[in-house]
Amino acid sequence: MTLWPYGRPVSPDRPEDAPWEAAGHLLARLHRLRPAGLPGPLPVMRGPAKAARAVARLLAAAPGTPAAAVILRAWAGLPAWARDEAPMPRTDIVCHGDMHLGQLVRYPAPDGPWLLIDVDDLGVGEPAWDLARPAAWYATGLVGEAEWSRFLAAYRAAGGPAVRPGGDPWPELDAPARALTVQSAATGVAKAAAAGRELDGAEEAMVDACARIARLGVPVVG
Amino acid sequence: MQCPKCHAPMHTYNRSGVQIEQCSGCRGIFLDYGELEALTRLESQWTQAAPPPAAPQAYPAAPAPAWGAPHQGHHGHHGHGHRRGFGHLLFSS
Ligand SMILES: [Zn+2]
Numbered sequence: 001m002t003l004w005p006y007g008r009p010v011s012p013d014r015p016e017d018a019p020w021e022a023a024g025h026l027l028a029r030l031h032r033l034r035p036a037g038l039p040g041p042l043p044v045m046r047g048p049a050k051a052a053r054a055v056a057r058l059l060a061a062a063p064g065t066p067a068a069a070v071i072l073r074a075w076a077g078l079p080a081w082a083r084d085e086a087p088m089p090r091t092d093i094v095c096h097g098d099m100h101l102g103q104l105v106r107y108p109a110p111d112g113p114w115l116l117i118d119v120d121d122l123g124v125g126e127p128a129w130d131l132a133r134p135a136a137w138y139a140t141g142l143v144g145e146a147e148w149s150r151f152l153a154a155y156r157a158a159g160g161p162a163v164r165p166g167g168d169p170w171p172e173l174d175a176p177a178r179a180l181t182v183q184s185a186a187t188g189v190a191k192a193a194a195a196g197r198e199l200d201g202a203e204e205a206m207v208d209a210c211a212r213i214a215r216l217g218v219p220v221v222g
Numbered sequence: 223m224q225c226p227k228c229h230a231p232m233h234t235y236n237r238s239g240v241q242i243e244q245c246s247g248c249r250g251i252f253l254d255y256g257e258l259e260a261l262t263r264l265e266s267q268w269t270q271a272a273p274p275p276a277a278p279q280a281y282p283a284a285p286a287p288a289w290g291a292p293h294q295g296h297h298g299h300h301g302h303g304h305r306r307g308f309g310h311l312l313f314s315s
Binding site: 055056059064065066067068069070072073075076083085138139140141145148149152168169170173174177178205207208209211212213214215216 | 244248250251260261262264265267268269271283284285286287288289290291
């Protein structure tokens with residue numbers, strides 16, 4: 001793990017100030033790298049494995065709770081690749097693998113260009129996974145439509161290949177965004193259970209979203 | 223017990239009535255019918271405890287998935303708007 005001494009770019013409580021354009025633009029540039037042009041072979045991106053680990057952690061920390069039941073149902077309806085039970089549909093794109101706003105810093109501080117950091121999870125895989133966290137925040141109402149649209153527009157303007165260039169991006173985003181919603185909900189419930197506390201508002205919003213995903217009526221199968 | 227799919231050992235979790243088996247190999251989750259029923263009962267507890275859905279609002283201009291939050295509105299200022307104190311989610315894994 002590398003230490004990044006530049007501090008956080010914006011206050012976590014002011015998402016409207018977050019560098020949404022920079023995030024979309026940098027992500028698109030990363031996704032347009034050719035894996036063959038990189039110095040060494042890349043591993044497969046670990047996003048689905050991390051989601052599966054969050055569910056396993058939930059099962060260990062809070063089994064038999066209503067929240068866990070809701071999350072499990074949402075998880076069970078995901079395609080196998082999103083649960084890390086089958087290979088990803090594509091492995092031709094370089095992905096960040098752990099995209100969130102804390103991965104953007106200005107260098108040199110405080111006014112230099114934005115950089116995408118913390119590429120410990122870099123790997124080839126399904127690029128929509130890198131857009132799925134912001135997509136899940138938008139879908140769950142944690143981030144407004146304006147912020148989401150800024151991010152998506154910047155990604156598309158920079159030629160990002162994860163979603164179609166125009167129109168409804170959700171055919172590509174839906175499965176990864178559901179997976180990230182499940183992962184966030186599972187992590188939140190597991191943390192709350194371990195600390196013996198109630199869910200906070202954001203964690204509750206994530207479980208509520210899982211309940212809506214569960215109600216889409218996907219059967220639970222092995 | 224072995225995973226019916228990949229034959230790796232299964233881990234069983236059973237602490238509050240619901241028994242869930244997760245495969246240590248492919249990480250598949252396997253439920254039998256009784257477990258499914260228990261899961262459904264628990265699920266409805268969460269749903270009943272949740273606040274009633276907000277009144278229908280205008281569709282946002284940007285497309286959203288079918289499972290999106292009902293209160294998401296234009297520019298994030300309808301309904302609840304931005305939820306306070308969620309920022310930690312945006313900045314962490
Ligand atoms: Zn298995």
